[in-house]
Amino acid sequence: MSSPVLPLDPAGIQLDPRQGLARQLYQALRERILDGRLSSRLRLPASRDLAHALGVSRNTVVRAYDQLYAEGYIEGRTGDGTYVAARTTAAAVQSPLVASCALPSQLSQRLQAHHLSERPDGPPRAFRVGVPAFDLFPFATWARLQANFWRNPPLARLGYAEAAGDPQLRELIAAYLRNSRGLVCDPGQIIVTSGAQQAISLCAQLLVEVGDPVAVENPGYRAAGLAFAVAGARLQGIAVDRDGLDTAQLAALKGCRLAYVTPSHQYPTGITLSLARRLELLEWAEREQAWIVEDDYDGEYRYSGTPLAPLAALDRAGRVLYVGTFSKIAFPGLRLGYLVVPPPLAQAFARLRGVAVRHSESGTQAVMAEFIAAGHFQRHIRRMRRAARSRRDALLRGWPLDLAGCQAMPAVEAGLHVSVRVEGLARERELIARAAAVGVEINPLSDYWLADSSEAPERRAGLVLGFAGVDEVQIAQALRALRKAWAD
């Protein structure tokens, strides 16, 4: 058999036979994709051809390709081989930043590798993740409160204000946390933020030095991981089992002084961190003098069972920083969230926020304070919980029971989304592509894993579905379309 012409030079790829071959090959290919030696949309050699050229088994090449596939570096076209993905090259190679070396700073280099999507969400549709039922927000009330505030605003509130946030709003947040989440704190511990993202980003900036290991759930919430990575952290993925974050694996990490967790409803698996694990996590933080950033993601949405106390309410050593947001009760575009930090940290957080943005918009803070003080907020939480439960039921009712290659839909006791495991990445891609073809948005679970996960790529597959963003009629329509699209 004559060797085919390969689009990459196999002689340049040196594999050490004493190490994992698939992993080395994955790294060699990834490097060439990132630096542009393997350019966007280039067709890769068939696995058997590359295996032959490198003198390794075909299985080694298939495993390396699978990993690249799972991470979006390459993509398959049915019946037409494997190609370098377009978007990877667009971000990492064709960018004018890299081309011109315009910004050689370390931070901008980290931003090349780690950033959020630059595209806006567009109108809500089934089954977008991270979107509450904001079609139910009482906009008429909000419009009235806005108009009331602006018609005759107190001028003293429109100058430069406290970096930590409007004092009245912070009082009301403290009262809400005490009554609803069992978290007793002083308003002086509260820093109003531009959503949960700024809360996490401030933690990343103040608690992490470049090169520090930071423990994150794996799979986990990417936007949080990004904030830590952009601050220079080395992300250390910790497995999530039926009880939540694997605290034994965390304890075995050397030199790690910060863990980011979503205990109420793990993102994306939907697991609730057990009480035993909560206590182990707190013990770890006290023993290691480490920080826990507790993102109380979806904490307001619980449909059955007793909600567990947040870590911040159990913390006696002052090691927990609690992240809350109004986005999941009101709407994401509001950009209003908060941090509750141990008292000795409050000043540093307020100062960093002051230097970064001064403070949040005065009117929005004042109107939200009035919205809470007048009882609209608590009423709306109850309405949103009922709506989310009803939309969850619509999803469970219409979900195909016998979907090939899919595990059963799990019980959904909390939160605004659910993860369904799928057997293999190819099946995951196929189901999602067919859903997209009929206008239904589903996120691949494989997207939520860190690039260097030890978990085998085929065990990372699944479908992540948000169920709260649209109403029951649209959910039923989307499910009918899916059943047709998925019928083999």
Add this chain to the structure above:
Amino acid sequence: MSSPVLPLDPAGIQLDPRQGLARQLYQALRERILDGRLSSRLRLPASRDLAHALGVSRNTVVRAYDQLYAEGYIEGRTGDGTYVAARTTAAAVQSPLVASCALPSQLSQRLQAHHLSERPDGPPRAFRVGVPAFDLFPFATWARLQANFWRNPPLARLGYAEAAGDPQLRELIAAYLRNSRGLVCDPGQIIVTSGAQQAISLCAQLLVEVGDPVAVENPGYRAAGLAFAVAGARLQGIAVDRDGLDTAQLAALKGCRLAYVTPSHQYPTGITLSLARRLELLEWAEREQAWIVEDDYDGEYRYSGTPLAPLAALDRAGRVLYVGTFSKIAFPGLRLGYLVVPPPLAQAFARLRGVAVRHSESGTQAVMAEFIAAGHFQRHIRRMRRAARSRRDALLRGWPLDLAGCQAMPAVEAGLHVSVRVEGLARERELIARAAAVGVEINPLSDYWLADSSEAPERRAGLVLGFAGVDEVQIAQALRALRKAWAD
């Protein structure tokens, strides 16, 4: 003469007779104040006693004390000697952060030394700096636009949106800059920010590595210097003369790749950067491959003469990042500003902003876009310019002509504040203390200098007066109160 007992051990202070003695003594005392060896409110030895103990001239001690005084490390009580200031120790020594070493990160240590005031402004009063005539803002119109938006908002605009800002708002900002400032740019170069502060802070984070020298005007805008210092810059003060920033001094700096400037109306001196200097500055940036952060502070307020083109409009090499804000036309609490960056930098800035805060509040951006599109904004700028000019006139009319130890009030051709030079720091403090006693707010010019300025302390003195924040009647009242308080 027997030696008096001194509250500090002079034997611990080693002065090298080959170096500047006053400077060494200043540094030794400052170090002891910062690390708590000289504690808050401690009375310092009289200058003649310390001079005797150290074997130096009394003039050396007086000069060191003057410098510490100018920087707020020590304070005088009339007829009662000199004391370590209370606030220095509160920030640097008594803080629970330092006490518990709760946050040993480098960033938090920088925040100990560099931060904005944590106290809100309170209601506007004469002669607060940095406040426009926001009592004239058309709140009824704003309330109507807010209510219109919120009564039936497009849901697609309330999800997660573009980090760089609302596309319609960016189009309108680009059109405004083209028509009003002669700055032609593409909306894709615009990043909406949380006021000028976030714009400057993003520049500091993306363009500065820890330890980099950054050139700032001296005296200059402190909040900008803080943002660079918190990002790890070594601030290099550049003198400001009658033509603005001394570009020869800038060119002599080794290894400096970033300059922050306020060309329209230098803060705080009120100088406009001459055209010749603008061109020299741009040549410097092109030659050194350096960045210029142009803060178009007060750029909308010009009362006579032709406005000069912003640096960003003259820039052909893509080295200028332009900072604008709505705070000085609307009100500071709005927290809406923008950056215009060279095209190759736009993506990195949008990405950093996305990771830091996602984006600005959707409603505020949409309402501001409508406010501009409907013509209210341009109308309001004209109204604000007329008001600021009339308030300036009220200040010039009522200002005491024969104030001892003060230079004449300069011509005020632009901006919202004016600086009056005073002969000596003692006189500056005296005038400001007497003004404060009758409820009139005046900022000391000496506060705007970098700590290690080569300018002699007595040449840094002056009064900085904002004239736009309150109306003509209140200005006249404040001036009457001042004339009485200042009459000797």
